[in-house]
Every structure is written in structure tokens, then in C-alpha cells.
Amino acid sequence: MGRVIRRYLARTFWKLSRWRLRTEPPPAGPAVLLGVPHTSNWDFVIMLAIAWRLRMSVRWLGKHTLFRGPAGPLMRALGGIPVDRREPSAVVADVVGRIRSGEVFALVVTPEGTRSKGTHWKSGFYRIAHESGLPVTLGYVDRTTMTAGLGPTITLTGDVPADMDVVRAFYADKAGVVPDRRTEPRLREEDVPGEGTTGEKPAS
Numbered sequence: 001m002g003r004v005i006r007r008y009l010a011r012t013f014w015k016l017s018r019w020r021l022r023t024e025p026p027p028a029g030p031a032v033l034l035g036v037p038h039t040s041n042w043d044f045v046i047m048l049a050i051a052w053r054l055r056m057s058v059r060w061l062g063k064h065t066l067f068r069g070p071a072g073p074l075m076r077a078l079g080g081i082p083v084d085r086r087e088p089s090a091v092v093a094d095v096v097g098r099i100r101s102g103e104v105f106a107l108v109v110t111p112e113g114t115r116s117k118g119t120h121w122k123s124g125f126y127r128i129a130h131e132s133g134l135p136v137t138l139g140y141v142d143r144t145t146m147t148a149g150l151g152p153t154i155t156l157t158g159d160v161p162a163d164m165d166v167v168r169a170f171y172a173d174k175a176g177v178v179p180d181r182r183t184e185p186r187l188r189e190e191d192v193p194g195e196g197t198t199g200e201k202p203a204s
Helices: 003-016 042-053 071-077 088-100 124-132 160-171
Strands: 031-036 058-063 080-083 106-109 136-142 147-154
Touching (some): 031 124, 042 106, 042 136, 042 147, 058 088, 147 160
Parallel strands (some): 031 136, 058 106
Antiparallel strands (some): 136 147
């Protein structure tokens, strides 16, 4: 999909929608972009509208079945990267490989992993960002204020609880499109003794 078309669609969305764009500047280079809270299919539309309005190149991970048949070309044109969830370790390797080969994009990740209320976030975003040395941009949708946009861009330290405390503080007052489905930002690794740090420095 051409840049001119994307910009036109984004401008139209923000002009006609009840939602308002309230954002910090986008990251200057490649980053992992969190789409949170993930409670509705509208989250995807809003996140694309944010990225296209800010002229960001974004990629996102989707089940490989979404890319079959006639919908495949459209999904790829929208920035989709097919993922086989039976091989989660391959996802991290693929994304890190793309970035180290010179691709410049913000990888949109929905760490809640489901639009339903859960107990923990999935840690894939953390592993991707830490192994690639990418910063993490906190994207958000907040039904309470009817605003959406980008929050701060942070650098992970490898101290999982400390990093997640920063994430939790930002999302504490963000309700999502369907507030009752929101999942508290917490990784399972935080609940396991000895798993609170990676023990490694981020890759350069």
C-alpha cells in the first residue's frame, strides 16, 4: 500500500473518528512497539492509524493462517509477518535477523496475546527487544480519555521486574477499547525465583 494512500487514510481516520491522537514523537530508528491494551479488533485499526499518521514503517506478527489465500497479499502489504506459533523461538530469530540485515521498522507486538482478559503478558516482546538491543515504545489506546498514541520509548536493562515496573506505571491508567478485558502488565518470569534478570547485556 502506497505511502500517499496510507497518509490519506490516517488523516481521514483522525478527522472523522471520536478518538484523538495524543502522542510523543516516534522512535528515531528500529524499535519494538507495544500495542496495549489489546482488547478489541479496533486496536489494530487504531495502531495502524497512529503509525501511518506519524509516517512510521511498521511490521506486525500474525498467525501464518492469516496469510493463506487471497488475504495473504493484503496482510503482507499492511506489514504482516507470518508466524507459526508451534515454533516460538523461530519468531525471535526471524525478527532479529531482519533487523540485523538492515530492515528499519517498528515491530508492533500485542503482549497480552489475546483480546480476552488474562493473567500475564507473553514475554516475546521482551526477548526480541533484549536480544536485538532495540528500544521499546509504549503504544496505547485509552477508552477513558478517548485518546491513543505513543508514550515514551524505553531501553530495557535486563532486570525484568524493574523494567516491567516502568511499563506498569505507564499503563496503569490506560483502559483499552473494552476495559473489562484488560490484562495487567506482568510477565510469568517475574513470578519465578531466579528468572527476574536475563543475566546478559543487550546485543549491540
